[in-house]
Amino acid sequence: MNSNNQEARILLAIEVIHKDKKLSIRKAAMLYNIPRTTLRHRMEGLPLRTETRANRHKITELEEEVIVQYILDMDLRGFPPKLKNVEDMANDILESRVANMRAKYGILDGDFYNFDETGFMMGIICAAMVVTSAERNGRSKTVQPGNREWATAIICGNGEGETIPPFLVVQGQVHLSNWYTETNLPAEWAIKPTSNGWTNNETGLEWLKHFDKHTKNRRKGKYRMLVLDGHESHESVAFQAYCKENDIICLRLPPHSSHLTQPLDVGCFSNLKRSYGGQIDGFIKAHINHISKIEFFIAFKAAYEESITSQNMKSGFRGTGLIPFNPEAVLSKLDIRIRTPTPPLST
The missing domain is CATH 3.30.420.10 (Ribonuclease H-like superfamily/Ribonuclease H)
Known part of the structure; x- marks a missing residue:
């Protein structure tokens, strides 16, 4: 199963369980075709093995989930986002993190x-x-x-x-x-x-x-x-x-x-x-x-x-x-290159 699709299913299952208190984890896992133990661990707040990726990535797993949901939502509506759109969203998250933390704690x-x-x-x-x-x-x-x-x-x-x-x-x-x-x-x-x-x-x-x-x-x-x-x-x-x-x-x-x-x-x-x-x-x-x-x-x-x-x-x-x-002070120094597909050779 594609990891992005599974992650989206997990997020939807968690949302439904929160809304319907009578829905069990077992039944939600069956409905959304995801492992019951995985869903239970997520509900209990246990970290994923993939959270070790935090030492290598600029955004947290939760922030990555937001981007995944954005991609799936745009694709569902018939507007699959371009790489530049996804990059802009990731940069927006990075920009807001410091400001949000400072505001939260004064x-x-x-x-x-x-x-x-x-x-x-x-x-x-x-x-x-x-x-x-x-x-x-x-x-x-x-x-x-x-x-x-x-x-x-x-x-x-x-x-x-x-x-x-x-x-x-x-x-x-x-x-x-x-x-x-x-x-x-x-x-x-x-x-x-x-x-x-x-x-x-x-x-x-x-x-x-x-x-x-x-x-x-x-x-x-x-x-x-x-x-x-x-x-x-x-x-x-x-x-x-x-x-x-x-x-x-x-x-x-x-x-x-x-x-x-x-x-x-x-x-x-x-x-x-x-x-x-x-x-x-x-x-x-x-x-x-x-x-x-x-x-x-x-x-x-x-x-x-x-x-x-x-x-x-x-x-x-x-x-x-x-x-x-001023996030632009850092973002303007990043060497970001968007790769475009190589046009097919004419025959």
Whole structure:
């Protein structure tokens, strides 16, 4: 059975059951020629196996059902929609999602946050940075210190350009006192050692509590909204439960779209990486050839203060069409090509 037709039958069966309370699931399944267990699961609200597709698709399954119903309805009336019509409807759904969520919870600009992660490989500098001897002939090469530890910076700001202290994840087992005594990092900055310098479910929850601590007393309304990507640490049961208990609404952006839809990616991260590269270049020119965590913290602090500004944060929200709300800011950048059928060869 065609999956679209079956989905349409399921939707019709559910609608009829809601209207006629005497109609059993078994009888409705027989009437609409669909598996009884499938219909029962849908009535009970159990997720479909196809819901795992959410990590790969821009629209949710419910939104996809709306489009399927639209296609079937137009076809039934003798007006099968063209691909462009379906694409326009999908874009309309994407456009309305952010606005609907903000309106539903009364989210103000100052309570509308984006947080994102960006990684740093200690010892790596921007490809354009070169260090060479005056006596050396030939083409210069980038100097790259031998340390190859990984660090992750979790950064967060809101639509009014305000930020919360960064949360740094570094490779290690314990905190070392010289991370704080030799770097002049602000006391409210957080450092989390992990086995590989990457985030995980535990780190994600720790960051969420860090976010709550620094935003709950300055919120303008009841709810705060977090715009985030689909990283698994943001979807853990503990993460979602903490959000619900503390009036934090999560809005997940379409996967593989951060370069278009994440304010931090659009307005801040390229500046941050460029500034960090300049700081490391300065160390190398000063003949510091081992970039340890101390040098990383010092370089990151300087780069952060230079690049994560109120102006850049606001620019990110504006560039992604979130504040002010302007979906065309993103949709106009999409490379969408409508394929037309190849005309048949003349004989």
